[in-house]
Amino acid sequence: MKQTSLRPVAYATIGSGNYAVLVALMAVVVVLSNIGGSKGVIFGPVITDGGFFLFPLAYICGDIITEIYGAKAARRAIFTGFAASVLAVVTYAIIIVLPGFDDDYGIAKQQALEVALGPVWQIVLASVLGFLAGQNLNTLVMSIMKKRHLERGLFARMISSTGLGEFVDTLVFCTVAATAIGITTVGQWANYTFFGFLYKTLLQYALMPVTAWVIGRIKRYEPTYQAALDPR
Template sequence: MTQLQDKVQTRFASRGSSHFDILLALFCMVLILSNIGASKGVAFGPIITDGGFFLFPLAYILGDVLSEVYGFRAARRAIITGFATAALASLTFWIVIALPSADFYTNQEALASVLGPVPLIVLASLLGFVVGQTLNSWVLVSMKARNQERHLWARLMGSTGVGEFADTLIFCSIAASVIGITTVGDFANYVLVGFLYKTGVEFLLLPVTTAVIRWIKKREPTYGQVPAAS
């Protein structure tokens, strides 16, 4: 049995493809836009969240696709690239706010009010994102090494639960004061709602995620030709 398992190699695709490039671009775009949206506190009755709530779960879905199809190293490259682009966006906002305004420009206060908190939000997001996405990818690839192509739904949800919890806790711990959350009760609400919402979205979109993964696997000519370490 052990010899048979040794002969079974975990299947991945090469990241040198147009599919990977498109997924990477979407991954970075979703991260940057969700960081901007997260600068606004949002309340639906007793439920407290932020303006990036509807977009950020897509980053984890894209992270799952990258990890499942291209492996841990490719997912790690996407995480590092996403980190760099989000940091660059934050630096750009800071420079734009700091630049002297023209006499005819009357929106400086509004600009600073909207984009001013973004660097702190980005710091919170990046720390949570790096830890959460790395855990998400590592758990998914580890489960794939054990189950190969079987039980895709289990590794998608298992990795999401671990990654989203770490991400949400780190992010909320830093971002809460930025968007105006000051009480323990509101903070617990913020963390719990964020975690349940993000994992719930991924659960609801699980059929879509699995369909996308299977579609890409069938159209990636290198899938199955890349060693498990890639």
């Protein structure tokens, strides 16, 4: 039911240290996930990549930022994360082209860097396209539902936004990134996409009580959020 209260939607300002920490954490998670994502990983019949265990944390950070600081602040965090990813890719490229030692160890290290870091640009491209689409959809759903229900229904909006956001993100990311980790068939791609979506979504659902607890703590101790709740 649509809430009829005239109380405005409450958001904190982004000037606090809490927002800065969340943005920094999201950026680090995205950069590290992109490095891990360049490695294909197999668990029995399941195909995934080396960033699978870390990337859902970026969505959790996005949910927390959107709920407390609003959609505009969340979009700023998203673009900050991918600016860091682009900087990382440029840095890797420079490291690879710099002249190294020409002994056997130097040549072996150069080859290892090219194999390990060379494909990361494709993972970053996949991550940018997928995360921008998925996380922005996630943010949109969160913010629309909060405007409707205000402080109520936190779990409902996290469940709805996570399912939609992760589906779009995983579909786009796995399609673009597949060849970078060695996927060559439609069956492998379907496996990679399905289990990636299933794992990330179920993990975020399982962690929602923790996410809700963190949101509640930050709301309680964020002075500008408390002021927005009672603007009199």
